Amino acid sequence: MLEYTQKIRDIARKLLEKGTVDVFIGYKKGSVPMMNEPVLIKNPEEVDLLHWDSHCGLNLCNYLTKRTDRVGIVANGCNSRNIVTHIIENQIKREQLYIVGIPCTGIIDHRAVKRAMGNKGILEVTESNDSFTVSGNGFQETFKKKDFLRTNCSTCLHRNPVEYDEMVADAVPEQEGVNPFKDVDVLEKKSPEERRKFFTQLISPCIRCYACRNACPLCYCPTCFVDESRPQWVGKSTDPVDTMTFHFLRAYHCAGRCTDCGACERVCPVGISMRQFTKKLNKDAFELFGWEAGTRMDQRPPLDIYRVDDYNDFVK
Amino acid sequence: MIKKIFAKQDWDKALESLKDKFKVFVPVKEGDFHNFRLLEAGRKPNFDFQNTRLSPKSVILPQSERMFEYTLDESNEDAHVVKEAPKDFAPQVIVGIRPCDAFAFELVRINFDNAEYQDPWWVRRMESTTLVGFGCNEPCASCFCTSVGSGPYSEKGLDALMVDLGDRFLVRSLTSKGEAFLEKIELGAEAADSLFKKALSLPRAAEKKISSRVHMDHLREKVGNELFNAPFWERVSFACINCGTCTYLCPTCWCFDIQDEVSGKEGDRIRNWDACMFPLFTLHGSGHNPRDKKLQRVRQRFMHKLKYYVDRYGHGPACVGCGRCVQFCPVNIDIREVFKLMNGF
Numbered sequence: 001m002l003e004y005t006q007k008i009r010d011i012a013r014k015l016l017e018k019g020t021v022d023v024f025i026g027y028k029k030g031s032v033p034m035m036n037e038p039v040l041i042k043n044p045e046e047v048d049l050l051h052w053d054s055h056c057g058l059n060l061c062n063y064l065t066k067r068t069d070r071v072g073i074v075a076n077g078c079n080s081r082n083i084v085t086h087i088i089e090n091q092i093k094r095e096q097l098y099i100v101g102i103p104c105t106g107i108i109d110h111r112a113v114k115r116a117m118g119n120k121g122i123l124e125v126t127e128s129n130d131s132f133t134v135s136g137n138g139f140q141e142t143f144k145k146k147d148f149l150r151t152n153c154s155t156c157l158h159r160n161p162v163e164y165d166e167m168v169a170d171a172v173p174e175q176e177g178v179n180p181f182k183d184v185d186v187l188e189k190k191s192p193e194e195r196r197k198f199f200t201q202l203i204s205p206c207i208r209c210y211a212c213r214n215a216c217p218l219c220y221c222p223t224c225f226v227d228e229s230r231p232q233w234v235g236k237s238t239d240p241v242d243t244m245t246f247h248f249l250r251a252y253h254c255a256g257r258c259t260d261c262g263a264c265e266r267v268c269p270v271g272i273s274m275r276q277f278t279k280k281l282n283k284d285a286f287e288l289f290g291w292e293a294g295t296r297m298d299q300r301p302p303l304d305i306y307r308v309d310d311y312n313d314f315v316k
Numbered sequence: 317m318i319k320k321i322f323a324k325q326d327w328d329k330a331l332e333s334l335k336d337k338f339k340v341f342v343p344v345k346e347g348d349f350h351n352f353r354l355l356e357a358g359r360k361p362n363f364d365f366q367n368t369r370l371s372p373k374s375v376i377l378p379q380s381e382r383m384f385e386y387t388l389d390e391s392n393e394d395a396h397v398v399k400e401a402p403k404d405f406a407p408q409v410i411v412g413i414r415p416c417d418a419f420a421f422e423l424v425r426i427n428f429d430n431a432e433y434q435d436p437w438w439v440r441r442m443e444s445t446t447l448v449g450f451g452c453n454e455p456c457a458s459c460f461c462t463s464v465g466s467g468p469y470s471e472k473g474l475d476a477l478m479v480d481l482g483d484r485f486l487v488r489s490l491t492s493k494g495e496a497f498l499e500k501i502e503l504g505a506e507a508a509d510s511l512f513k514k515a516l517s518l519p520r521a522a523e524k525k526i527s528s529r530v531h532m533d534h535l536r537e538k539v540g541n542e543l544f545n546a547p548f549w550e551r552v553s554f555a556c557i558n559c560g561t562c563t564y565l566c567p568t569c570w571c572f573d574i575q576d577e578v579s580g581k582e583g584d585r586i587r588n589w590d591a592c593m594f595p596l597f598t599l600h601g602s603g604h605n606p607r608d609k610k611l612q613r614v615r616q617r618f619m620h621k622l623k624y625y626v627d628r629y630g631h632g633p634a635c636v637g638c639g640r641c642v643q644f645c646p647v648n649i650d651i652r653e654v655f656k657l658m659n660g661f
Contacts, residue, residue: 030648032458037648038555058647062557115348119366121457136457137525205346207370207379209560209591211646227596236575236588237380267646269561270369271348 004052007168011100015072016044021098024072025063026050033125034110057107057266061217064092076104078261080161081294082217101164103172106153152262155180162295181283205270206243212264212274218257251277256285256303259294318495319488320504327485330503339408341375343368366456371417371567372410376441384585409446416636418447418473419466420567446497449474458639460528465632469519479515486515530655535626548657553614555647560591562641568634592617618654
């Protein structure tokens with residue numbers, strides 16, 4: 001996906017020079033391997049900072065909330081779905097945006113790469129087409145990208161943006177025969193006790209830094225429920241009950257809205273796979289309402305609309 | 317000075333044998349990374365790491381600590397009387413702490429143990445703690461300890477130092493506390509001079525491997541207000557998502573919040589880690605928030621570490637160069653870049 005970089009810069013320059021947008025949001029190459037930094041570009045002279053590779057694992061939609069200017073933004077499949085969600089939730093207007101579409105072939109799981117390299121200090125990761133090379137003092141190893149994709153990317157059904165103004169390249173083929181809900185199927189077969197144990201263990205390393213919440217474009221509440229202080233809703237100590245309350249409530253707030261972009265997992269400093277919470281809700285939204293968040297603008301999300309043909313009897 | 321040599325499996329046994337004399341905190345592998353944990357049944361120390369994901373600061377300043385307790389039960393004659401909660405100050409030892417993290421305790425001491433204020437629990441816990449350092453032979457790519465007054469074999473704040481010689485650990489005492497610790501260990505042998513000499517050559521080799529440098533020579537002469545109003549903060553802070561990763565992982569961040577939690581009629585007053593990146597950190601009771609924008613919060617974190625500390629205490633910044641924030645900031649805000657911007661402004 002490296003070849004997209006030049007195209008992104010060209011488009012951003014054109015947009016800023018013509019005044020089509022006031023600012024452009026993209027990624028800048030990071031100062032550490034496998035890390036890129038979201039960047040706001042205001043002048044055409046700065047567009048050469050823009051960069052794209054297989055490590056753009058955050059969700060830039062996070063930076064759009066309540067902006068009032070005209071914004072150019074790069075968006076792959078999941079990011080574009082979050083932009084759509086932002087639009088239908090009135091966080092930004094479609095006409096403010098110029099969406100530069102990225103046909104995405106997946107983001108590399110930086111933790112899997114580090115795991116594979118053990119204690120060897122990674123100094124550089126470079127990529128070409130479908131492989132990438134990890135190097136450091138006295139070692140160099142090349143891997144196939146498909147073996148190191150994040151799990152949300154390896155089972156992604158929307159690699160191409162669903163909404164865009166201009167694409168940086170032709171669409172890539174969508175994956176077929178993948179099951180994004182494989183883990184959920186396993187989880188659903190567990191007894192309630194086993195599930196409680198599973199989730200308790202899952203979040204046991206949590207340090208309540210809220211990186212997952214803050215990296216999530218859905219979490220834009222002016223005051224999050226965990227930050228409410230008058231009255232206080234959730235305790236702030238490391239009591240496991242409070243930590244569990246935070247994770248479950250956060251997940252439920254994402255029901256029918258989550259695009260499985262993986263930003264929450266990408267940022268967690270202790271490597272918690274919190275998509276285990278949201279994926280079940282995504283599956284329910286799909287199975288009960290045929291809903292995939294952020295794929296259409298002509299319909300309200302299932303959890304903010306009433307329909308007479310609802311499957312529940314009690315609403316009739 | 318005591319200098320002893322241990323086969324690696326003997327070192328594990330030695331630590332095991334100390335469990336009835338100390339609370340022994342050791343690096344334990346948990347999934348993909350290491351953290352310090354109390355050595356107890358079913359836990360094994362693991363010294364095969366570059367650094368632990370979190371620093372051992374929580375051993376001295378727990379993420380949540382019950383300070384006081386009280387009852388609201390009117391039938392109790394002590395109703396509404398706030399009493400100190402029982403605390404454990406039994407002797408403890410942190411084995412395998414990296415020199416940067418030990419130096420961090422020295423920097424934090426400025427706030428918890430000074431002529432004006434002494435935090436009784438922090439002070440007593442430090443008094444009851446022996447710090448057995450672990451020299452770094454393979455520093456991380458993001459480490460810059462040598463630029464900020466520490467180093468892969470810095471002895472600052474340490475009571476003893478472990479040196480990894482491949483199949484053995486050489487452990488030598490640096491203080492009387494360290495000596496007392498080593499005297500309690502029956503295993504191991506007096507280290508031969510040849511091994512000791514070999515160990516002395518390692519620090520230079522390790523220092524050479526540190527490729528990251530920061531400069532701080534101009535920080536003090538900068539005018540605080542000019543740095544405060546510098547135009548670069550907008551760019552530095554744009555990507556910040558205001559999470560607590562940098563502060564919670566930082567060995568020198570020590571801010572806390574005090575909360576009351578009541579269950580039924582019993583109440584606890586708890587001290588919890590807090591983070592200047594959270595909007596709630598500065599929210600006043602009136603509803604006013606003097607730092608309600610992320611630019612202000614990001615600026616505060618760096619100004620506090622790299623300018624206010626330098627100005628107020630007359631020494632280096634509140635940073636030991638461990639590189640945790642560099643590696644784990646979710647959005648790649650790199651303190652090394654901020655050093656450059658501030659020092660070069």
